[in-house]
Amino acid sequence: MQKRALIVGLGVAGMSAAIGLRRAGWTAVIVERAPGRRTGGYFVNLMPEGMRAAQDLGLDTLHTRDPERGTTWELNRRGHRRPAVGWLDLPGRPTAMVRGDVEAALWQRIRPDGEDGVEVRFATAPVGIAEGDTSVEVVLEDASAGRRHRESFDLVVGADGLRSTVRRLAFGPDERFMTTWNAMICAFPLPGRLPSFGAQDSLVSARAGRAVWVFGLADRAPTALLTYRAKDIGAQFTGNRTERLRAVFDDMDHPAVRHVLDALAGTTDCLFDSVHQVRMDRWHTGRVVLAGDAAWCLNLFSGMGTTAALAGGAELGRVLAEHPGDLAAALTAWEGRLRPFVTTHQRLARLKQQWFMPTHRVSAVVRALVLRLAVGARSGVTEARLLRAAAPVPDGA
Ligand SMILES: Cc1cc2nc3c(=O)[nH]c(=O)nc-3n(C[C@H](O)[C@H](O)[C@H](O)COP(=O)(O)OP(=O)(O)OC[C@H]3O[C@@H](n4cnc5c(N)ncnc54)[C@H](O)[C@@H]3O)c2cc1C
Structure with a gap:
């Protein structure tokens, strides 16, 4: 029988994980707290690892917006x-877009009539998670109907962002993980x-x-x-x-x-x-795994969160396909492959912050000097x- 996963969150991490799971032969159900799909959003750049993951996930409708003529x-x-x-x-070589562009391209694939179509339930959120040996029981609340019910899955993917409910229910309070x-x-x-x-x-x-x-x-x-x-x-x-x-x-x-x-x-x-950044020693328990900002939020200063969320989903599909009968081995392999990348970019975020917003007067002066030199040295600036x-x-x- 096809394995069935609950994905919590219809953001980049959740939709990427849905495509990964579908590719590995799983059935996926996404629950999203909001009453509908969000659009628009802020500027994001995708690094080459993110563009590769987008390609892996088949995002052939991804709209990019590099400002060819801008200074x-x-x-x-x-x-x-x-x-x-x-x-x-x-x-x-980062590529420019807005978050909504990435989400629109993912949605094209996972919408119920899309190539990797999955069931999506809006206005729905988990309020309880109980793991067993052979399944994980989730209590889901449908805010539009004002009803709760219990449902059984083989895996729960918590892709519900920085203040993840899945993380709180399965791993512990925010204060333990959010810096x-x-x-x-x-x-x-x-x-x-x-x-x-x-x-x-x-x-x-x-x-x-x-x-x-x-x-x-x-x-x-x-x-x-x-x-x-x-x-x-x-x-x-x-x-x-x-x-x-x-x-x-x-x-x-x-x-x-x-x-x-x-x-x-x-x-x-x-x-x-x-x-904030989210720092966790482990991103999975037996049948619950966190992905994207819920697991490792790198934060905006890193500029790598969308890239990491896409890569996480693509990689999740790969490991599940490689370990078809062994969820524990698959999730361990998934963490092993992603952690070095995430750790590096969590550290780099502190440094990038100084360029983005110098935290003190001295760093503001150093930043200004370094940038003047960098601009002078940059090719194309005559x-x-x-x-x-x-x-x-x-x-x-
Ligand atoms: C201003 C800003 C600029 C950024 N710039 C860049 C950049 O240049 N490059 C880059 O790579 N990254 C950037 N990032 C980071 C990137 O946007 C995030 O890392 C990425 O969008 C995280 O996606 P996610 O799916 O993990 O989480 P989210 O986008 O937070 O999505 C979580 C989803 O889960 C839903 N949800 C939440 N709680 C529940 C619940 N209890 N039940 C059901 N659903 C729930 C939410 O409604 C949402 O739809 C930036 C971030 C910010 C804030």
């Missing part, structure tokens, strides 16, 4: 812009290009403990990301969010930054959250362009 600009303290090193200049980075993020799409910038231009304005990023993309308006350090994380979730952010970025008095903050006031598609860019650009030009 990344950095605002200095006086509000002058200079060419800068952006996400897409990172070594390893706090004393930083906040606010990511949202802009309604249009930044005034006085090109349609595909990107922008960064970074000071000690806070940064504004705008990511220019092909085929759509840019997305914005505000990030700042905060000692009292709980307090950040109280009061008016826009006013709080206006106060944090008060001294970055530039039309582009004001434009971003005005757009924040009008947006409905906004992710505002604290920054001396004439640098000189031109070094001249102040008046506001509104």
